[in-house]
Amino acid sequence: MKPIILIVMKTRIFFQVSIVTLICSLLTVSINKLSAQTSKPDSVKKSFRLFKDNELTEISLRFDLSTYFRAKPQDVYLKANLTFHLSNTDTISRDIRLRTRGVFRNKFCMFAPIELNLKGANFGYSDLNRISKLKLVPQCSSGKDREDYVLREYLTYKLFNVLTDTSFRVRLLVVNYIDALNKKKPVKQYGFFIEPAEMLAARTNCLQVKSTNLNQKSIIPKIMDRLAIFNFMIGNYDWSVPGLHNVAVLKSKNFDPTGAGLGISVPHDFDWTGLVNPTYAIPTEETGIDNVRERLFLGVCRDKEVYDKELNLFLEKKPEFYKVIDEFPYIDKNVKKDLTRYLDGFFDLLVGKKDRILFELTSTCKKF
Numbered sequence: 001m002k003p004i005i006l007i008v009m010k011t012r013i014f015f016q017v018s019i020v021t022l023i024c025s026l027l028t029v030s031i032n033k034l035s036a037q038t039s040k041p042d043s044v045k046k047s048f049r050l051f052k053d054n055e056l057t058e059i060s061l062r063f064d065l066s067t068y069f070r071a072k073p074q075d076v077y078l079k080a081n082l083t084f085h086l087s088n089t090d091t092i093s094r095d096i097r098l099r100t101r102g103v104f105r106n107k108f109c110m111f112a113p114i115e116l117n118l119k120g121a122n123f124g125y126s127d128l129n130r131i132s133k134l135k136l137v138p139q140c141s142s143g144k145d146r147e148d149y150v151l152r153e154y155l156t157y158k159l160f161n162v163l164t165d166t167s168f169r170v171r172l173l174v175v176n177y178i179d180a181l182n183k184k185k186p187v188k189q190y191g192f193f194i195e196p197a198e199m200l201a202a203r204t205n206c207l208q209v210k211s212t213n214l215n216q217k218s219i220i221p222k223i224m225d226r227l228a229i230f231n232f233m234i235g236n237y238d239w240s241v242p243g244l245h246n247v248a249v250l251k252s253k254n255f256d257p258t259g260a261g262l263g264i265s266v267p268h269d270f271d272w273t274g275l276v277n278p279t280y281a282i283p284t285e286e287t288g289i290d291n292v293r294e295r296l297f298l299g300v301c302r303d304k305e306v307y308d309k310e311l312n313l314f315l316e317k318k319p320e321f322y323k324v325i326d327e328f329p330y331i332d333k334n335v336k337k338d339l340t341r342y343l344d345g346f347f348d349l350l351v352g353k354k355d356r357i358l359f360e361l362t363s364t365c366k367k368f
Helices: 002-038 065-071 104-108 144-163 197-203 221-234 304-326 333-350 354-364
Strands: 057-063 078-085 091-100 114-117 133-138 170-179 187-194 206-209 247-252 264-267
Touching (some): 065 170, 133 170, 144 187, 144 333, 221 264, 221 304
Parallel strands (some): 057 170
Antiparallel strands (some): 057 078, 091 114, 133 187, 170 187
């Protein structure tokens, strides 16, 4: 009898120990899960480098496409989900809000420009978490020419980056538009993000000026001339410092010994230009030009010697401008040829024809 009793006791002890071990294991798993949910992501101190890298990035936007196409809401936000596809297996997905923005493209384009509201999304990356609102420039509508337009506009931002780092950085995207209600088929197109003005200001140790009561005399002369000549080069007349039309103004935080407190002008929105050359860009009668490929100088009037010095800077930067176009892999050779030929029309005037271009600049410049 004693051996039997001993066996029964050992069996009971074994099961008791097993149960205790199981309970401890379950508690450990639960604690680990809770810890993982409450702790910050490992990547919180890392940088996503959204506007420092040039690699093509794929994202997915899931929201109510029917309302977006029909109402193009600008006053109210739509619920959305934004996913960054970091690799074939790694993604970041967060709930956000979005609404449309812009004027002409908002009405004319099927895909209106978008403002993403990222407040509270907590992507786990230090730079992404600092962004509250992000501008997305989508492809206007379907078709190869519309695809070329958005890629040409992206390249125009990259061209201005050649001249100065005090310029809006951009990030090229492949965007998957997915209907949250599953009523419309997904759409895949190119697009790009524009660096927020607050991020540009912080990066350049500046403050953003939001006053619309400015003019070209409010801007540092050298910087104003650079912007005006750049817009002349790309065939852009759709800009104005008064009203901050397609121009942002910054003011340096550094001490200004002159006490003038002049600003720094930064151009943006380049779709209505000769370089992009969209079919919908038709000049108004007031401009006196027949199409956007005709160049029109709208800078402030200066002495010819001042223009001449600034034009020499553009001539020095010519190889870098052409390199931006030549090394861009997402447009075909015919588009590259068209872009370079259009720029040739500007640079040909700088070699042996300076008098002609100086005449053009001085004949349409603005007198103050």
